[in-house]
Amino acid sequence: MVGVMLVANDYFAIEADTFSKPAGGSQPGSGEPQGSGWFRTFTIAAYKPYFDVDTSDIIDRLKESLFPFRGTFTEKTATNPDLYGPFWICTTLIFVAASIGTFVTYIAHKLKKKEWDYDINLVTWSAGVFYGYVTVVPLILYVILKYFSAPSGLVQLFCLYGYSLFVFIPALCLSVVPLEIFRWVIAGVAGFMSATFVALNLKAHINSAGERWFLIVTGIFLLQLALAVVLKLYLFTVTV
């Protein structure tokens, strides 16, 4: 609710501007409604540049994420990384994961004529996994890259990881088919595509600076694969 108060604060700050004309300009914040240094992180205006995208831009970036072998994503988003894509892709993923997972267990229980109850923990668990993954892993990567003196902007990393999760949406939708082998194949392909996307785009960036790039790139590749496997195991392992 901090966001609420500070949005309202922004609104009222503009109101206060019109009412309190400074006598001799003695009031410090009356000209710019931005406030002092650290407080800026809580205003909306500080994040607006990361949402400066049109519908066509977003669709372009989504299509780009489906072709992992091109490796051109980072160039395209270097000047205008957006946070809209990552946030809403994660949210959509949570919804799709929860609904598909619920549907799969429902069908499995009904086929065996067993009792079924809606498991609300699916929603909370998948929210934790997806939001946590997209927030924590880029942060750690940012720190590691800085240590190895190949700095990348934090927002670019968020953007990269967010769009890399997009391929899981069709994969989850396809996993409704009740064949175990088919589900493993889908999970494998999606994980591989997503991991290659992240790895190739990062490699293009850090290849220029530094020794250990191979280690880092393989590390994140494996991490993304691990995510795919965890998803498959948790959401689609049905014990009836």
Added chain:
Amino acid sequence: MSISHSDTIPLRPSNSQSDIDEIRSLIDDSVHSGPAVVLPARHPATTPPPSSSPFISSNIPPPPPVSSSSSLQKLQSVPAAPPPPPPVGNSSSIVANGFGPPPNTLTEPVLDTVKRDLWRIVSNLKLVVFPNPFREDPGKALRDWDLWGPFFFIVFLGVALSWSASVKKSQVFAVAFALLAAGAVILTLNVLLLGGHIIFFQSLSLLGYCLFPLDVGALICMLKDNVVAKVIIVCLALAWSSWAAYPFMSSAVNPNRKALALYPVLLMYLSVGFLIIAID
């Protein structure tokens, strides 16, 4: 007559009642005593010198001699207002008079307040959920927004879902309430970040009112337990909710970003609809 009358009016101590109240009570007195007390208009230059009897026109009786010059200025600005209709003795009537403090909603009966709020909720609901493209005043719902309606609808949806759940009832209510409340806030922030122009609480209010069709759907699903029927009802309710929310959301942003603002609304209503179907 009235001048001598005013001469015998005892001076009230000025600190116990404001000057405006004085004038108001005098108007009350004069009206109750009869409308025959009328002062002919007088030009200030021809009135006898005392600064304490200012110029007042038409059928308003002169105020008592005032002590401060600021109230003198107030009184001189007072004649510019048209004479008010005689105030009725009932304090609960809403009379728009140019004099005195605004109608006192603190002293009206509670039933009046509740009726007024309920009436506002109903009228906002009609404007938001049954949009009529030919209505005279399209912006009315936006101006008269309130938060009681949305609060009631969100709680009702949570209670309906919690009622139909067979296990973990309180957890279901918590998730539904948090999803709807946080969802409304996030949707509004999304529009603001995309460069749209809406007022924060107005948008919360509208999104809350657009939940009404889903409320109806949840109520029907609570009573009827067939899965196929539930799916159909929820789909209809979903379509209605989205159709109601579409004009407000799409007009708030740049046309290039319309889909970016609308997609999250659709997602939120879809997830609520899914919760309604899944809880049994």
